[in-house]
Amino acid sequence: MDASTPDSAAIPAARSGGRVVVDQLLRQGVDRVFSVPGESFLPVLDGLYDVADRISLVVCRHEGSAANMADAHGKLTGRPGVCLVTRGPGATHASVGLHTAHQDSTPLVALVGLIPRGHREREAFQEIDLPGALGWTTKWVAEVDEAARLPELLARAFHVASSGRPGPVALGLPEDVLTEFVVVDDAPPARSTTTHPAxxxxxxxxxxxxxxxxxxxxxxxxxxxxxxxxxxxxxxxxxxxxxxxxxxxxxxxxxxxxxxxxxxxxxxxxxxxxxxxxxxxxxxxxxxxxxxxxxxxxxxxxxxxxxxxxxxxxxxxxxxxxxxxxxxxxxxxxxxxxxxxxxxxxxxxxxxxxxxxxxxxxxxxQEGNPEHGDVVLSAVMATLRDRLPRDAIVTNGAGNYTVWVHRYLRWHVYRTQLAPTSGAMGYGVPAAIAAKLHDPERVVVAFAGDGCFLMSAGEFATAVQYGLGVVFIVVNNRRYATIRMHQERQFPGRPFGTDVGPVDFAALARAHGAHGERVTHTDEFAPAFDRARSAGGPVLLDVVVEPDQLLPHATVTSIRAVERGGA
Missing domain, CATH: 3.40.50.1220 (TPP-binding domain)
Structure with a gap:
């Protein structure tokens, strides 16, 4: 062999774009990907099949939940969480999680399968203008135009997501880029930059x-x-x-x-x-x-x-x-x-x-206020404060129920609170699933209001599928309480559009083959929670509270009295 001829072992083999993506994820230290499968990125799924012992694929029920799980994973690890979603509806569903990651400053990389390059500008099936749709909710968004640039752009995505103020990045992967075979070197692992004070x-x-x-x-x-x-x-x-x-x-x-x-x-x-x-x-x-x-x-x-x-x-x-x-x-x-x-x-x-x-x-x-109803939420929180381990992870979405959580619980260890500063409903359930997958030995409790839970209720099936012992606590007041509170303040006595029909969430849990209990009195909560801790799988506690109690210190009746008196 001529001395100028490179050693054949040093020449990379031709790989599909999909396999290049997977190899870059390995290079970036990714160990878990959250996804709803789509036909636009089948070569990536095929590549993940070969590395299932190194990268775990978590199959979700909704792309918004996949993005929320990636957000929670990013919060817990300090490294970009990864979600893999399809074009049009998948990307727009995932956008709620990207918005949360943006407002929460969470490192996240969203990989979005796209239509073939030659079909652009025809309003093809599920076509989306990715930069136009996701530009405001991301630090950087781009589409890969050729498979040879996949290592470069993926390394950039991980660098941008984790440097300076962390945040989400979206990278579009056209279907034909993923099927294209290319000879290209892998990029080195991205290193985030840290700013230091003068x-x-x-x-x-x-x-x-x-x-x-x-x-x-x-x-x-x-x-x-x-x-x-x-x-x-x-x-x-x-x-x-x-x-x-x-x-x-x-x-x-x-x-x-x-x-x-x-x-x-x-x-x-x-x-x-x-x-x-x-x-x-x-x-x-x-x-x-x-x-x-x-x-x-x-x-x-x-x-x-x-x-x-x-x-x-x-x-x-x-x-x-x-x-x-x-x-x-x-x-x-x-x-x-x-x-x-x-x-x-x-x-x-x-x-x-x-x-x-x-x-x-x-x-x-932190002392409890007098509350209406048979279930006193401040007492429920006091019970949890006494029973939760110091390193327990507590998640929640959005709604007035979170005021009790934030007021009466205590956190002791960094990265045990997963909650969206964006005020996104539906976050707590998928975040708890990501937390339990990340650290199966720790206690994980997810809080959700009834409206909040129903926005990501499908992920309870994900918890069952993966056998995750999360304790889901649904605060069930049969209404969108935050909006009702604002409604009563601006238009007292004229509620409209804020009631939610009654749902037996314990029965819903049992329909999934999991353990579910309904709590209708304060003294029922402690033993129910103890049973939940020892159940060995996902458990849902349906905590039925008085609809009139909007906040620890305010009821519908008291707000109406103030607003009408002020008028």
Whole structure:
């Protein structure tokens, strides 16, 4: 053989585009893909058949759930979750999960099978303009035009999804690109980029803290890691700084830590809302500072808050987009917290009483309110607080029932709360399935309202198929309670379109061959939950609550009285 002739063993073999996709997933460390099968990506499914021992294919009942499972997997691992869906209806169904991943800053890669390239611009069967349909809900969206570029574009997708502010990426895979055979090298694993704070920014933050008398740390958003959570706990212990969790980010600090003082979100403790108003310094580490966390932009005023605001966020484009902070720092949470901790400790901080009072308010807010009906949800949450292991994963979707969950439960370990900051109904069920698949030994509890559960009820069959011991708790009040609440506030006594017909969810569970129980009194819940824990498979507890009870502190009757009295 001529010395200039390359060794034949170094020449890649020709592979179908579908097999190239699968090999790139392996290179990127993907171990699980969530999908509803479609004819547009059969070569990818065939490639996955060959690597079933290395990549698990989770077959879902709806593409929205597949995307939500990928979102939950991305949250749990810190690496992009992957969903594989078909064109038109599959992509648009999945868009709800991409929207959640975008607002939640979750790394996610959506692979979308498309029509053959030669059929474009004819409104072919299930044709979709992928960039036009998904551009607003993704960090980047593209279509692959030739199989030889698959390694390049897939590596880019994983890099973009996990770098800076994490988020979803959608990559379109035309059917004929997947059937095309090509000789091409694999791309190396993508490495995410992390932003770090400038030393002078850390110094300025520390100096602001030393001058403060009523400071708050407001933490949340994307890009967190277990190490970042540990750094936060260490900083709080070093400085006695009170820590407020952003909306649905209550697991960033152990809620038993005396420096944890509550969550800024829907159903916020009025005392905490007042404390946000009264603070002289807010150091926001990670959150975008959206309307749910800021009380509709009232706790912190736009564009320049009355409090001194230090805003730390991994994406420089987010800084200054809504708020004009006194100090903007482009950094991921972990390096910023580590750098701030490295500064000298603050001895005898002047805010000790401020922090202690804030913690006392938090403890007081966790005490139950008088509630109507035979099932008292605050007592149900207290039972769970006593029975759940510290590392139990709790998921939920959206609805007024979540106000009880966020108010009365406590989280202790980072990445045990899976909840959509986008306010998407139907999220809790698929998220719990992804969590149990990821860590079968941990207790996983999924909360859903009756309306919320019915948006992804088909995935209960997925839990049964895979034998997943998730405890699904359906808060059954026979109505869309959040919309009813707003309706009663604006049009008291004129309910319309917010009632949901009665459903026996326990019977639905039994129809799937699983265990289901109905809970109609508070004292029935504890033994039912204990039975659920030991059932060995998926269990659904149908918790029937009083429809009049809209919030822990408000009923339909009380809201009508206030609104009519105000009129």
């Amino acid at each position: 030393p002078e920014s850390v110094d300025e933050t520390a100096e602001s803290l030393e001058r403060a008398r009523r400071p708050l740390l407001l933490v949340g958003g994307g890009g967190w890691t277990p190490q970042a959570s540990d750094e936060l706990a260490g900083l709080a212990a070093d400085t006695d700084l009170p820590v407020v969790a952003a909306f649905r980010r209550q697991d960033v600090l152990d809620n038993d830590d005396p420096r944890y003082v509550g969550v800024a979100g829907l159903g916020i403790d009025p005392a905490l809302a007042q404390r946000l108003h009264d603070a002289d310094l807010v150091v926001a580490i990670g959150p975008r500072l959206g309307d749910a966390t800021t009380g509709g932009y009232t706790h912190l005023l736009v564009p320049r808050p009355r409090q001194q605001l230090v805003h730390v966020h991994p994406d420089p484009d987010e800084l200054g987009r809504v708020y004009q902070p006194h100090l903007a720092i482009a950094s991921n949470p972990e390096p910023f917290l580590a750098a701030l901790r490295a500064r000298r400790r603050i001895s005898a901080p002047p805010w000790a009483a401020w922090r202690a009072d804030a913690r006392a308010d938090y403890e007081r807010f």
